[in-house]
Amino acid sequence: MSNAGQLVVYLLCLLTSATCAGLLLRNYIKIRTRFLLSCATCFTMLTLNNFMVLMDLILLPAMDLLPYRHMAALAGICVLLVGFILDVE
Template structure:
């Protein structure tokens, strides 16, 4: 059951990233761009979670997973603080 939840979280993040970046391409609103990049990073983090918990459970991927998540949140924070209109 956990594998289904992990997969759905990754697919949801991918769908959000796709929709946000598609809307950015149409409107050129900077907040959409930074939000889309954030969700791309969150999707990568979810894929790392799947690899960590299901594919290679002997290898601890928590530090890279947390680093990718923190970088994604940093991108969103940068977009909110410095690039908002």
Template sequence: MAEILPAIVYFLCFATSAACAWLLARNYRKTRAPLLLWSALCFVFLAANNFVVILDLLLIPSVDFRLTRLLLSLAAVSVLLFGFIWRHSEEEA
């Protein structure tokens, strides 16, 4: 039982991130609010990161995906930060 718990947690993290990305993208299509787009893209990268965690720790443990995971996390945070800065610069103009 202890061996399956990490797999369940990794999968739930992936599913939650993917669901958040989908819900944010769906709302963006309805409202066209730019912050929803940047948040959806952030969660897409987070879902990809969680998928790579599953690959790295469960499916292919012989290959080190640490750099890929870090780059996907950086991309997620960068996209959201860019969206915040873009939004702030639009409000000032």
């Protein structure tokens, strides 16, 4: 796949996760449930991860952001997991 094709795919992934985070945050502001907050935080961290993928692989290929990408993804999944555990009633 060419650089332009990769850029389009990574941008679409970034926009999708940012849209999900935004919609979840908007719903959290209306409803105020802890589970929506954990989901919104998870998608915010996944958006950060997608942004770092774009930076790492396309815009700044000389820099290695892999550990930071993994930390952002792990933080998002951990927040979601804690949200699942705390939401069980």
